[in-house]
Amino acid sequence: MPAPMTPRPFRVVRRRRDTHDTVTLELEPASGQPLAAKPGQFTMLYAFGIGEVPISVSRTDGPLLVHTVRAVGAVTESICASQPGAVLGVRGPFGNAWPVVEAEGRDVVIVAGGIGLAPLRPALLHVLQSRGDYEAAVLLYGSRTPRDLLYRTELERLATQADIDVRVTVDAADDDWRGNVGVVPKLIGDALFEPANAIAMVCGPEIMMRYTAEALLARGVGADRIFASMERNMTCGLGYCGHCQLGPTLICRDGPVYRWDELEPLIAVREL
Numbered sequence: 117m118p119a120p121m122t123p124r125p126f127r128v129v130r131r132r133r134d135t136h137d138t139v140t141l142e143l144e145p146a147s148g149q150p151l152a153a154k155p156g157q158f159t160m161l162y163a164f165g166i167g168e169v170p171i172s173v174s175r176t177d178g179p180l181l182v183h184t185v186r187a188v189g190a191v192t193e194s195i196c197a198s199q200p201g202a203v204l205g206v207r208g209p210f211g212n213a214w215p216v217v218e219a220e221g222r223d224v225v226i227v228a229g230g231i232g233l234a235p236l237r238p239a240l241l242h243v244l245q246s247r248g249d250y251e252a253a254v255l256l257y258g259s260r261t262p263r264d265l266l267y268r269t270e271l272e273r274l275a276t277q278a279d280i281d282v283r284v285t286v287d288a289a290d291d292d293w294r295g296n297v298g299v300v301p302k303l304i305g306d307a308l309f310e311p312a313n314a315i316a317m318v319c320g321p322e323i324m325m326r327y328t329a330e331a332l333l334a335r336g337v338g339a340d341r342i343f344a345s346m347e348r349n350m351t352c353g354l355g356y357c358g359h360c361q362l363g364p365t366l367i368c369r370d371g372p373v374y375r376w377d378e379l380e381p382l383i384a385v386r387e388l
């Protein structure tokens with residue numbers, strides 16, 4: 117095993133442009149030894165000579181490492197520009213997982229905002245692949261505009277399936293959009309699930325997660341059955357550097373997935 121701060125080389129084998137600023141990369145390990153991640157975990161992805169950033173694994177059910185990355189700054193721009201054949205460094209996987217096992221026998225409500233669908237995708241795929249282990253399945257997804265929607269083909273296919281309630285919304289429509297307009301928490305009221313039996317998994321901007329949790333609580337989902345993934349910045353991924361401290365916890369070590377009754381008091385405190 118390499119030292120925990122030493123990145124392993126992974127080669128880009130496929131690159132798909134998802135939106136104007138987001139790509140999905142499929143990577144294979146140069147060593148041939150695959151990286152096994154659980155739904156919700158992330159790696160530290162290194163663009164050599166530029167920098168390293170935490171990125172969630174966006175598919176965990178195959179031999180390749182899959183990441184969906186939005187270009188927002190120097191490192192993510194460089195990662196997104198990587199073409200097949202390029203080599204990136206990978207450390208991890210790190211962090212805990214979505215409660216896909218605890219959710220068995222329950223209704224599963226997945227609520228995503230923007231790039232937040234990427235960390236939730238492995239949980240969604242797990243539920244779909246083990247559909248008999250769960251009761252109702254719900255996917256609520258919102259993005260700023262239609263051109264920001266991730267995995268559109270997958271979403272369109274899912275929307276035709278009878279065994280999942282899929283609802284998509286955008287903050288601002290364009291001329292071609294015929295779907296919902298408004299923020300994603302507004303979809304919770306009508307979604308097809310039984311609050312007393314549901315587990316919710318939420319990922320998106322913090323403000324979206326807060327309003328989503330409020331809407332779920334208002335429908336009767338207990339705070340101990342709402343889980344949210346925190347995507348604040350971090351450096352080492354190993355609990356050494358302290359950059360991702362959240363109250364008495366470290367997001368890289370104790371998260372990124374938190375139960376809402378534990379998370380809510382921590383994010384209520386303003387960052388210094």
Ligand SMILES: Cc1cc2nc3c(=O)[nH]c(=O)nc-3n(C[C@H](O)[C@H](O)[C@H](O)COP(=O)(O)OP(=O)(O)OC[C@H]3O[C@@H](n4cnc5c(N)ncnc54)[C@H](O)[C@@H]3O)c2cc1C
Pocket residue numbers: 158167169170171172173184185186187188189190191192193231234235346347348349350372
């Ligand atoms: C556990 C975890 C999982 C993540 N998973 C993904 C993922 O699957 N796909 C993906 O595209 N991104 C993901 N991110 C966010 C990603 O790590 C940041 O976008 C990245 O670090 C930005 O680095 P940069 O050098 O490109 O941009 P920077 O120059 O560092 O930042 C550019 C802009 O983005 C803001 N920013 C930076 N990091 C974050 C962040 N974590 N949250 C919100 N705003 C930020 C900065 O304040 C700045 O305005 C994840 C973050 C964490 C902590």
